[in-house]
Amino acid sequence: xxxxxGIGASTKRREDLRFLTGRxxxxxxxxxxxxxxxxxxxxxxxxxxxxxxxxxxxxxMPGVARVFTAKDFEGVGGVPCGWxxxxxxxxxxxxxxxxxxxxxxxxxxxDPIAVVVADTLEQAxxxxxxxxxxxxxxxxxxxxxxxxxxxxxKVHDDLTSNLCYDWGFVEENRDAxxxxxxGAHHVxxxxxxxxxxxANPMEPRVAVGDYDFSTDEHTLYTTSQNPHVIRLLMGAFxxxxxxxxxxxxxxxxxxxxxxxxxxxxxxxxxxxxxxxxGRPVKWTSSRSEAFMSDAHGRDHVTxxxxxxxxxxxxxxxxxDTHANMGAYLSTFxxxxxxxxxxxxxxxxxxxxxxxxxxxxxxxNTVPVDAYRGAGRxxxxxxxxxxxxxxxxxxxxxPVELRxxxxxxxxxYATPVAVEYDTGDxxxxxxxLLEMSDHAGFEAxxxxxxxxxxxxxxxxxxxxxxxxxxxxxxxxxxxARAGLYESATVRVNATGSIxxxxxxxxxxxxxxxxxxQVVSEMIGIDANQIDIxxxxxxxxxxxxxxxxxxxxxxxxxxxxxxxxxxxxxxxKIASHLLEASEGDIEFKNGEFTVAGTDKSVAWGDVTLAxxxxxxxxxxxxxxxxxxxxxYDPANFTYPSGAYGCExxxxxxxxxxxxxxxxxxxxxxxxxxxxxxxxxxxxxxAQGIGQAMIENCAYDDQGQLLSGSYMDYAMPRADDLPMFxxxxxxxxxxxxxxxxxxxxxxxxxxxxxxxxxxxxxDALQRAGHDVTxxxxxxxxxxxxxxxxx
Amino acid sequence: xxxxSMTVNGRTVSADVEGRTLLSSLLRDDLHLTGTHVGCDxxxxxxxxxxxxxxxxxACTMLAAEADGADVxxxxxxxxxxxxxxxxxxAFRDYHGLQxxxxxxxxxxSAAALLEENPKPSEAEVRDYLExxxxxxxxxxxxxxxxxxxxxxxVEAVAAE
Ligand code: FES
Ligand code: FES
Numbered sequence: 001x002x003x004x005x006g007i008g009a010s011t012k013r014r015e016d017l018r019f020l021t022g023r024x025x026x027x028x029x030x031x032x033x034x035x036x037x038x039x040x041x042x043x044x045x046x047x048x049x050x051x052x053x054x055x056x057x058x059x060x061m062p063g064v065a066r067v068f069t070a071k072d073f074e075g076v077g078g079v080p081c082g083w084x085x086x087x088x089x090x091x092x093x094x095x096x097x098x099x100x101x102x103x104x105x106x107x108x109x110x111d112p113i114a115v116v117v118a119d120t121l122e123q124a125x126x127x128x129x130x131x132x133x134x135x136x137x138x139x140x141x142x143x144x145x146x147x148x149x150x151x152x153x154k155v156h157d158d159l160t161s162n163l164c165y166d167w168g169f170v171e172e173n174r175d176a177x178x179x180x181x182x183g184a185h186h187v188x189x190x191x192x193x194x195x196x197x198x199a200n201p202m203e204p205r206v207a208v209g210d211y212d213f214s215t216d217e218h219t220l221y222t223t224s225q226n227p228h229v230i231r232l233l234m235g236a237f238x239x240x241x242x243x244x245x246x247x248x249x250x251x252x253x254x255x256x257x258x259x260x261x262x263x264x265x266x267x268x269x270x271x272x273x274x275x276x277x278g279r280p281v282k283w284t285s286s287r288s289e290a291f292m293s294d295a296h297g298r299d300h301v302t303x304x305x306x307x308x309x310x311x312x313x314x315x316x317x318x319x320d321t322h323a324n325m326g327a328y329l330s331t332f333x334x335x336x337x338x339x340x341x342x343x344x345x346x347x348x349x350x351x352x353x354x355x356x357x358x359x360x361x362x363x364n365t366v367p368v369d370a371y372r373g374a375g376r377x378x379x380x381x382x383x384x385x386x387x388x389x390x391x392x393x394x395x396x397x398p399v400e401l402r403x404x405x406x407x408x409x410x411x412y413a414t415p416v417a418v419e420y421d422t423g424d425x426x427x428x429x430x431x432l433l434e435m436s437d438h439a440g441f442e443a444x445x446x447x448x449x450x451x452x453x454x455x456x457x458x459x460x461x462x463x464x465x466x467x468x469x470x471x472x473x474x475x476x477x478x479a480r481a482g483l484y485e486s487a488t489v490r491v492n493a494t495g496s497i498x499x500x501x502x503x504x505x506x507x508x509x510x511x512x513x514x515x516q517v518v519s520e521m522i523g524i525d526a527n528q529i530d531i532x533x534x535x536x537x538x539x540x541x542x543x544x545x546x547x548x549x550x551x552x553x554x555x556x557x558x559x560x561x562x563x564x565x566x567x568x569x570x571k572i573a574s575h576l577l578e579a580s581e582g583d584i585e586f587k588n589g590e591f592t593v594a595g596t597d598k599s600v601a602w603g604d605v606t607l608a609x610x611x612x613x614x615x616x617x618x619x620x621x622x623x624x625x626x627x628x629x630y631d632p633a634n635f636t637y638p639s640g641a642y643g644c645e646x647x648x649x650x651x652x653x654x655x656x657x658x659x660x661x662x663x664x665x666x667x668x669x670x671x672x673x674x675x676x677x678x679x680x681x682x683x684a685q686g687i688g689q690a691m692i693e694n695c696a697y698d699d700q701g702q703l704l705s706g707s708y709m710d711y712a713m714p715r716a717d718d719l720p721m722f723x724x725x726x727x728x729x730x731x732x733x734x735x736x737x738x739x740x741x742x743x744x745x746x747x748x749x750x751x752x753x754x755x756x757x758x759x760d761a762l763q764r765a766g767h768d769v770t771x772x773x774x775x776x777x778x779x780x781x782x783x784x785x786x787x
Numbered sequence: 788x789x790x791x792s793m794t795v796n797g798r799t800v801s802a803d804v805e806g807r808t809l810l811s812s813l814l815r816d817d818l819h820l821t822g823t824h825v826g827c828d829x830x831x832x833x834x835x836x837x838x839x840x841x842x843x844x845x846a847c848t849m850l851a852a853e854a855d856g857a858d859v860x861x862x863x864x865x866x867x868x869x870x871x872x873x874x875x876x877x878a879f880r881d882y883h884g885l886q887x888x889x890x891x892x893x894x895x896x897s898a899a900a901l902l903e904e905n906p907k908p909s910e911a912e913v914r915d916y917l918e919x920x921x922x923x924x925x926x927x928x929x930x931x932x933x934x935x936x937x938x939x940x941x942v943e944a945v946a947a948e
Contacts, residue, residue: 012880019888020876020895022822022862029821122805202826202834202889202923254824254889255923287827507887507924677883677929684926708831708921716917716927721910746926 005519005526007737010673013512015505024252027206027223032280035208036065038270039124040283041114041131042292043106046140046364046701047153050104053114054132061130063123065277068115068269070103076272079265080237081329082229084478085338085360088168093360095164096156098328098367100238100265100272106135107155107327108364109703110292112265117273117281140364140701144301144322147361155327155362164325164334164360169342170416177355180316184307188390193773194378196299196324196695198711199371201506203254204285205294209270213278217245220271224250225260225504226544231536232481233263233331239272243536246271250534253506257685258370259294260506261546262331266293291706296695297371299324300337304382306351312396314405316353317345319382323360326367333369334360339477340375340465340547346414347383348425348461348639349405354415364701370546372685372747376464384460384752389770392763398756399438402461403429410730418465420637422730423665425461431663432459432641435723441645445764454648455658456761459641460753466741467552467636467732484631485549486540487558489518489565491624493610495603497522497529499561502542503554504534508678508743510550513671517555517737521562523589524602540627548741551670552636552732559736560628568624572605575616636732636740640664642749644757650765653782655758657687661723662749667732667740675742679724682746688714689747690754690774712775791855795820796864804851811835811846813854814861822862822892826921833920836893836900837861843900845919862892865899875899875937882942884933886924894920898934907938 002008018024055067078097085093097103102113114131118124141147141155147162155162168174181187208221218241224230227248234248235241253260266283273281285293304319323337342356373380391398406425413419433439441457448455468474471482488500499518503510511531519526532538545554566586573591574581583594589602608615609624645659662679669675692712696704705711731738751774758776762769762785769784792801795818802817814820814837823846826834835846838860865873872880875898885891894917901908901916908916913934914927922930932942 013883015888016880016885017872019885019891020862020872020879021866022820022892024822024888026821026824026889028825029815031816122807200923201887202832202921203824203887204826252888254826255887257923287829287832509886673883677886677925680926680928681886681924682926685923707829708827709829713921713923714926715921716914716931717911719914719927721931722926722928 003520006516007520007670009516009671011512011516011526011671013509015509015511026203026252026254027208027221028284030208030221032208032210035280035282036117036119036277037121037124038273038281038283039116039121039128040112040266041116041128043102043109043111043113045106045135045137046109047138048106048135049138050102050106050113051134051136055114057130057132058116058127061123061127063119064127065117065279067131068101068117068273070099070101073100076100077238079263079268080233081334082233082331082480083335084480085165085167085334086478087165088171093165093334094159095329096159100268108366109701110366111327115269117277142363142365142697142699142701144324144361144363147363148359155364162362164362167338167358169338169356173353173415174355177316177318177353180353181305181307181318184315185310186394187305187307188386188393189303189305190386190389190771191303192382192385192771194298194300194302194381195689195774197297197371197689197693198291198695199257199259199294199297200713201255201257201259204287204290205260205264205266206284207267207270208280208282209274210280211275217247218271218275219247219249220267221249221251222267223253223260225253225256225506225546227504227534227536228502228542229544230263230267234268234271238268247537250504256506257372258297258374258546262295262369288707291711292366292703295330295367295369296326297368298378299368300378302382304386306386306390308390308394312394312401312404314349314351317351318355319345321358323358324365324368325360325362326365327362328367330367330369333367335478336370336375337378341379343416343418344376344379344463344465345383345416347380348407348463350407352415365697372682373744374547376744377748377751380460380462380748381752385755385771388756388759398459399429418635420463421634421733423637423639424728424730425639427728428639428641428663428665429461431725431728432643432661435663435725436643436645436659436661448647454650454761454765456646456648456757456764458644458753458756458760460749460756461641462745462749463637463639464744464748465635466548466638467632467735468547468549469635470633471631481543482631483543484629485554485557486542486627486629487554487561488540488625488627489558489561491565491606493607495524495528495606498532499529499558500532500539501554501558502539502544503550504545508545508550509674513551513674514555514558516670517558518562521566522602523587548743551737551739552735552741553630553632555737555739556735557628557630560630561626564626564628565624568620569605571620572608572615573600576600576605576608576614633734636667636735638664638666638740638742638745640745640749642753644753646754646757646761648758648761648781650785653778653785655691655776655781657720657754659720660687660750662746663725663728664742664745665728665730666726666742667729668738669726670739672726675726676724678742679746680722682744683722683750684714684719686747686750687719687754690751690776692718692775694775789852791851793854793857793859795859796861806852808851809847810849810851810854813851814846820861820863824889824892826889833893833897834890836896836920838896838900843897862895865895878933878937882929882933882936884925884930890920890922894922894930898937901934902938907940910935
């Protein structure tokens with residue numbers, strides 16, 4: 001039994017008390033004295049030349065403080081991209097400027113052209129109506145393959161084409177993969193799309209800029225997953241504000257899922273404008289605005305080929321993907337289809353030869369970047385779909401085909417540059433088959449058939465690389481930042497503890513789970529421990545929360561800092577107990593001299609550190625506060641087996657998800673309740689992608705799914721109860737907690753399991769359907785059955 | 788500007804509002820009751836649900852002027868008199884029915900209205916009733932469990948774990 005409030009306990013969350021009583025403090029709840037409101041005027045065409053902007057009538061409207069356009073941002077940097085990808089030929093990617101406000105041209109619906117700042121939001125909106133903006137609409141490129149045609153309209157006139165990069169990985173394997181595919185017993189080929197999605201955290205983005213003339217200090221309150229990263233990018237590259245004059249606060253944040261990682265123009269705008277007009281400036285995104293200004297996710301078009309021998313042993317894999325970048329490069333965009341996608345193409349299998357080609361393409365659409373899973377769902381989807389198709393073509397059961405190819409020896413170096421430290425894929429597969437009552441499936445299928453319905457079961461395995469990431473490695477791969485995490489553990493005189501972490505919680509419950517770790521290590525009640533995050537003025541440099549990295553990287557930094565605390569506290573205790581340091585044992589908040597009954601309590605030691613009347617001052621400084629920076633030695637590799645059971649109505653093509661089971665290996669678990677919640681949420685997003693979500697543009701670049709009227713969000717009645725299990729544990733070998741991370745798994749493993757299930761249902765009924773693109777709307781399923 | 792007055796969480800309040808001011812803005816901006824959230828502009832997410840004269844209402848869809856004279860209850864009024872969590876709030880905490888907390892006020896208010904109408908709903912009835920409340924974090928699994936538990940029903944029977 002885990003100790004109450006310690007590692008492994010399903011401790012109830014402390015943050016719930018404020019959220020359940022309406023006392024959360026989200027960015028939009030912050031209102032500063034004398035604040036103004038910003039209203040962004042955005043392009044309603046996908047591509048156009050801005051001929052003129054006349055703001056005089058708007059500026060004369062009541063309450064208007066000022067109207068801003070690109071000319072106010074001359075001399076200010078563009079919104080930077082944080083990752084440079086090098087192409088197959090050793091050339092850097094094409095990297096266009098991303099201005100804060102559109103300069104000369106608009107490049108997607110939603111591109112900001114001007115901002116009206118006024119005393120009230122209504123006044124700003126009214127004045128915006130009076131802005132005279134003359135734009136000549138230009139032809140837009142929306143489809144990626146069209147964008148790469150010779151003579152295609154260019155999104156950026158100063159680039160040579162719409163190709164951002166043509167990436168090959170591992171380039172040296174290209175010919176060997178071609179050869180292996182040519183000579184193989186059987187090659188299964190599949191063409192598919194990974195549909196464009198919008199992350200849609202329920203809290204829309206908000207930014208409040210403030211400037212203090214007396215100290216020359218800027219403060220930005222923003223809905224961010226990583227306030228330090230925003231400070232770094234905006235301060236250093238956009239506005240030229242040194243860190244000590246720029247504070248970024250991300251208070252309670254209402255979900256992120258990737259969309260709140262990036263530095264956005266609106267943040268730079270509010271920070272800049274607050275100084276320009278001498279008053280705080282607040283911007284709150286509407287949901288419609290979010291659809292056209294939050295970075296989107298996925299949007300890959302892929303052809304994948306899997307070569308096998310006569311026993312179904314995988315020999316080689318080749319995949320060719322077009323990845324949509326949208327009109328500009330968002331913060332991490334170039335890394336998603338490359339390093340977070342190509343490196344995962346081995347999946348759980350021993351495929352010896354792999355070649356991944358990715359062409360990243362500019363189009364007149366909203367920028368695309370990481371969305372829960374980020375590259376790994378795209379890798380898993382194509383791999384697990386092609387494996388399923390291969391099983392059918394080879395006449396081998398899909399479970400059996402996977403088992404024949406599972407990696408079973410660890411550490412395992414894949415042919416795509418990563419080394420898995422631990423895993424047990426047969427164990428998660430066994431668990432899944434048990435939880436989903438796979439043995440009883442045929443009987444259930446017969447029952448469905450008797451009711452005129454088609455039942456199917458689909459399986460998918462996944463591996464992900466989390467705990468992002470070893471800095472020296474990502475530096476070589478083009479990252480323009482380190483990806484360590486930091487923590488300061490401050491022990492107060494009376495023994496209570498404040499942990500300042502660079503990780504950021506926006507639903508993950510760090511205030512509870514991080515405290516559990518320190519409580520376990522020190523042996524004091526978790527209520528004595530506070531987790532402080534989300535404010536650059538309070539916490540040491542941090543890289544924030546994404547890529548399921550919080551506990552693996554941020555948690556490890558906290559463990560290292562706590563170890564330093566314990567070491568120092570032992571020294572103090574040895575002084576107080578007049579014993580040698582080596583004889584001091586520390587357990588449950590008490591220091592004892594081994595083999596004696598002499599002891600001193602935690603609180604006495606901490607008090608001695610701050611009231612050092614009896615203290616080895618000649619050997620040690622007083623005080624008890626330590627900082628650690630933790631840079632991981634490797635990624636972590638959570639893995640799992642997911643199974644989905646569906647029923648298809650042959651009359652309508654409607655798919656019903658009857659059950660969904662997830663057997664994960666997350667390594668060690670700090671708080672099972674929170675982990676299960678993370679998986680549930682990920683599953684809902686993955687099922688949403690597979691069943692109903694789709695971000696669609698027409699061929700003029702108009703966003704067809706620009707609100708909750710036409711972008712289908714999963715609702716309670718779209719989803720079943722889930723079965724989740726995390727009892728298969730192979731601890732991570734290279735971080736102190738043995739943890740792997742759990743935030744994205746659900747969204748990675750679920751889409752292929754669901755599509756596999758629907759294809760299974762149709763195949764069992766004799767339909768020759770090998771693939772249907774997501775989302776599996778009734779009309780698509782019906783058309784596939786009846787074509 | 789029109790003067791409106793109403794009872795909010797048992798307190799009489801009044802404010803000057805424009806004709807176009809929404810109840811959600813009155814609550815958030817004038818009364819500083821920021822527990823009521825705004826998650827969309829098409830009346831679909833339910834983050835803003837409050838009770839007006841005992842009925843669940845999307846506060847982003849109602850004009851402040853329409854609530855003149857009404858009895859309004861928000862998430863800030865849902866705790867017990869001694870400040871402890873009410874039954875539904877406690878169930879959300881016990882069953883981990885919230886993550887980022889942004890949809891939570893609306894979820895709790897909707898759940899309270901449901902249980903008022905239907906004290907022992909089935910799982911399907913709960914899911915059906917929540918049609919107007921979007922949560923992006925929880926996948927609803929634990930919200931459904933929390934509401935069933937708050938209604939005094941055994942949750943383990945429905946929860947497929
Ligand atoms: S804010 Fe009222 S329904 Fe979305
Ligand atoms: S808890 Fe985050 S949206 Fe529901």
